[in-house]
Amino acid sequence: MNNEKLQNVAADLVANFGGSVSEFRDQMQVHVPADQIAAAAIALRDSHGFEVMPDITAVDYWPQTTPRFHVVYQFNSISQDMRITLRVPLDGDAPTLDSLTGIYPNANWLERELWDMFGIKAEGHPDLRRILMPHDWEGHPLRKDYPLGYEEVQFTFNYDEIDQRKPRPKE
Amino acid sequence: MTMLERLDVSLDELKHLVSEQALEGDTLLLNMGPQHPSTHGVLRLLLELDGEIIVNCIPDIGFLHTGIEKNMEAKTYQQAEVMTDRLDYLNTMGNNLAYCLAVEKLTELDVPERAQAVRVIFAELQRLASHLVWLATQALDLAAQSVFLYCFREREYILDIMELASGQRMMTTYFRPGGLWRDVPVEFEDSVRWFLDYMPGRIQQYEDLLTKNPIFIDRVKGIGRMTKEQALAWGATGSTARGSGVDYDLRRDQPYSGYDQYDFEIPTQTEGDVYARYLVRIQEMRQSLRIIEQALNKLPMGPFRSNNRKYVPPPRSELSRSMEAVIHHFKLWTEGYDVPKGSVYSVVESPRGELGVMLESDGGPKPYRVKWRTPSFSHIQLLSWIAKGHYVADLVAIIGSIDIVLGDTDR
Amino acid sequence: MGVEQKLGNMGVVTHRLEDLVNWSRTRAMWPMLFGLACCAIEMMSAQSSHFDMSRFGMELMRASPRQSDLMIVAGRVTRKMAPVLRRLYDQMPDPKWVVSMGDCASCGGVFNNYAIVQGVDEIVPVDVFVAGCPPRPEALIHGIVTLHEKVMDEKFANYA
Numbered sequence: 124m125n126n127e128k129l130q131n132v133a134a135d136l137v138a139n140f141g142g143s144v145s146e147f148r149d150q151m152q153v154h155v156p157a158d159q160i161a162a163a164a165i166a167l168r169d170s171h172g173f174e175v176m177p178d179i180t181a182v183d184y185w186p187q188t189t190p191r192f193h194v195v196y197q198f199n200s201i202s203q204d205m206r207i208t209l210r211v212p213l214d215g216d217a218p219t220l221d222s223l224t225g226i227y228p229n230a231n232w233l234e235r236e237l238w239d240m241f242g243i244k245a246e247g248h249p250d251l252r253r254i255l256m257p258h259d260w261e262g263h264p265l266r267k268d269y270p271l272g273y274e275e276v277q278f279t280f281n282y283d284e285i286d287q288r289k290p291r292p293k294e
Numbered sequence: 295m296t297m298l299e300r301l302d303v304s305l306d307e308l309k310h311l312v313s314e315q316a317l318e319g320d321t322l323l324l325n326m327g328p329q330h331p332s333t334h335g336v337l338r339l340l341l342e343l344d345g346e347i348i349v350n351c352i353p354d355i356g357f358l359h360t361g362i363e364k365n366m367e368a369k370t371y372q373q374a375e376v377m378t379d380r381l382d383y384l385n386t387m388g389n390n391l392a393y394c395l396a397v398e399k400l401t402e403l404d405v406p407e408r409a410q411a412v413r414v415i416f417a418e419l420q421r422l423a424s425h426l427v428w429l430a431t432q433a434l435d436l437a438a439q440s441v442f443l444y445c446f447r448e449r450e451y452i453l454d455i456m457e458l459a460s461g462q463r464m465m466t467t468y469f470r471p472g473g474l475w476r477d478v479p480v481e482f483e484d485s486v487r488w489f490l491d492y493m494p495g496r497i498q499q500y501e502d503l504l505t506k507n508p509i510f511i512d513r514v515k516g517i518g519r520m521t522k523e524q525a526l527a528w529g530a531t532g533s534t535a536r537g538s539g540v541d542y543d544l545r546r547d548q549p550y551s552g553y554d555q556y557d558f559e560i561p562t563q564t565e566g567d568v569y570a571r572y573l574v575r576i577q578e579m580r581q582s583l584r585i586i587e588q589a590l591n592k593l594p595m596g597p598f599r600s601n602n603r604k605y606v607p608p609p610r611s612e613l614s615r616s617m618e619a620v621i622h623h624f625k626l627w628t629e630g631y632d633v634p635k636g637s638v639y640s641v642v643e644s645p646r647g648e649l650g651v652m653l654e655s656d657g658g659p660k661p662y663r664v665k666w667r668t669p670s671f672s673h674i675q676l677l678s679w680i681a682k683g684h685y686v687a688d689l690v691a692i693i694g695s696i697d698i699v700l701g702d703t704d705r
Numbered sequence: 706m707g708v709e710q711k712l713g714n715m716g717v718v719t720h721r722l723e724d725l726v727n728w729s730r731t732r733a734m735w736p737m738l739f740g741l742a743c744c745a746i747e748m749m750s751a752q753s754s755h756f757d758m759s760r761f762g763m764e765l766m767r768a769s770p771r772q773s774d775l776m777i778v779a780g781r782v783t784r785k786m787a788p789v790l791r792r793l794y795d796q797m798p799d800p801k802w803v804v805s806m807g808d809c810a811s812c813g814g815v816f817n818n819y820a821i822v823q824g825v826d827e828i829v830p831v832d833v834f835v836a837g838c839p840p841r842p843e844a845l846i847h848g849i850v851t852l853h854e855k856v857m858d859e860k861f862a863n864y865a
Contacts, residue, residue, distance in 0.1 A: 147636045148399050174526045178667040182637075182654055195652060197639055197667070201526070201542045208639060229529030232675045255356040255704055256820075257785045264364060264819055271368055272361075272819030277812075290827045292791075328789050331738055331768040335745075336786060357786040358742055361820035377815060383743035427746065446753035453750075464743060464839055701742050704783075 179233040185267040222247040240265040335700030370630030379465040382702035396640040397471040409473035410552040424645035432694035473599030514568040518692040529672035532647025538566035544643035568695040630659035670702040737773035738766040741780025744807035751842035781809035
């Protein structure tokens with residue numbers, strides 16, 4: 124991957140939108156403040172030629188609250204063969220972010236998943252509802268304070284006691 | 295709320311997605327439910343039909359959401375690899391490869407040449423197996439049932455080769471960080487050579503049955519068009535995008551595991567309909583055979599796994615001779631290896647498209663966050679745009695052509 | 706047969722009604738297509754020509770629950786899918802049987818978390834559990850044959 128070009132792109136982003144650059148294992152990561160992400164995405168798509176945005180995800184750093192989440196965007200340029208990652212730090216328990224559906228249409232479901240799994244709202248999203256969990260589920264599963272839901276396994280030594288409290292079908 | 299009451303999603307929640315005619319009763323709302331022979335897996339499609347023509351198509355996924363990402367955070371890196379097979383269950387070795395590449399990138403492990411060549415052979419065999427299932431189910435949906443039986447017969451030979459090397463037909467966990475779990479046995483080379491002789495004739499047989507068949511062409515030509523710009527904007531990757539003219543393949547453009555040593559072509563078509571995607575995948579099957587042959591000819595001698603004892607367990611024979619080996623063995627099997635802090639995003643070309651793993655580590659023995667960027671998730675989104683204006687019968691052909699696997703989508 | 710000789714050349718065979726009913730139920734049991742995940746691929750392999758399941762009477766999988774007798778739950782059942790599973794089970798007409806194929810359907814399998822039902826016998830009554838992740842097609846056929854043996858032993862007194 125042409126490293127020089129990528130460094131120019133990263134430097135350009137930091138100059139226009141603030142934040143910082145970090146390079147780890149030959150991959151460029153740019154930290155961008157939360158209110159600038161939509162403008163940064165437009166700049167990447169129009170001026171630098173990153174046509175595809177494969178992924179939006181988040182990492183939860185609970186119990187640390189500032190920042191609590193890092194929203195990670197991956198961008199890919201097919202014509203110039205480059206990849207870049209944008210990280211947006213977010214605070215608090217119910218953060219909001221600008222939606223990128225107007226810029227990259229495939230952000231639609233990716234942001235729905237972000238809402239479903241983390242509780243990060245995308246403002247301006249046309250259809251924000253749960254996508255992977257049932258529609259009336261409470262809680263956001265991928266947060267670190269949400270329990271795994273581990274159930275005790277039924278071995279022979281505790282067979283009877285688990286048998287009593289295991290739900291059974293009515294017939 | 296009891297379990298059965300939770301099923302009924304009211305129309306209020308979906309009012310903003312369907313057109314106004316649905317609310318007045320002019321168009322019919324049809325539920326192509328999670329259990330359906332033609333949705334390849336548990337996919338629910340809410341169709342708004344004007345007669346037979348689809349006005350709106352709203353996919354509803356999540357019926358196979360297994361919480362793999364959260365579950366992987368609770369296990370060590372070695373234990374978590376077992377769960378990676380179960381994501382895209384038609385591309386099990388490819389999932390293992392994506393995970394191993396991510397771990398190797400984070401830990402800067404070296405992978406010996408022999409392991410890389412065997413990884414390429416198995417990744418291409420897995421691509422063949424996955425494309426065979428795609429062809430079988432697409433043909434089955436379009437009522438060509440003999441192709442289904444032929445493809446599964448060929449797939450049995452590939453699964454036999456996988457069982458030879460790793461002991462399991464599907465969920466192999468054969469690739470480990472640093473190389474392979476164990477070396478390929480002696481009969482491996484002969485089996486693969488026999489398969490390489492046998493398979494091209496079979497692919498020709500499928501082409502003879504389908505490619506120039508007027509019934510097949512009638513059902514798939516001109517259906518589900520997607521232009522190049524739409525494909526890029528909507529996040530289509532892999533063969534779905536190559537059917538629309540996007541000339542991009544991760545094996546050639548961002549190569550991994552030694553793919554740059556092999557000579558192969560990337561087939562693309564320009565029309566962007568179901569027929570174009572069919573042609574792309576058939577050609578990809580032939581190119582996979584080409585890659586396997588080159589890798590098999592080049593298969594170098596040497597170790598099959600890295601020697602870095604911080605991450606790779608020592609062989610059992612060493613345990614009786616060296617104290618250090620015992621200490622490494624103990625650490626690796628009780629606590630697991632500690633991976634340096636940082637985050638990487640590593641991609642492979644799965645038969646469906648771009649499969650990416652974002653692995654973030656906090657320096658401990660368990661992954662802090664694993665995100666799987668799966669191609670089927672983006673491709674099902676495409677359905678709501680591509681399917682408008684087609685008949686319901688065409689929808690079945692379109693779903694087959696975008697090659698989705700619901701385990702991949704819902705994780 | 707000896708019976709024919711006793712009745713002369715009338716060509717009449719006598720047998721218990723119970724055995725005939727059970728025999729006819731096992732020899733043409735139609736499974737419902739309920740493949741959810743990876744086990745579904747092994748079920749499709751069991752259906753195809755290498756490990757033929759149609760020699761046991763299961764020529765094709767019926768998509769509609771109203772026309773099937775056997776539900777092979779192949780794959781992991783999530784909390785979102787559980788009500789759908791129960792509704793489909795209720796829509797099947799009697800007599801019906803359930804085979805839980807694979808580890809995930811039998812006990813939750815590899816996944817012990819918030820999203821997976823730990824064993825499909827929390828939702829529907831299961832007759833045969835088939836272990837494996839995924840079970841080989843031969844293992845599934847062994848499970849089907851075990852189910853046939855179980856059905857052959859059924860008595861009228863239990864459900865009439």
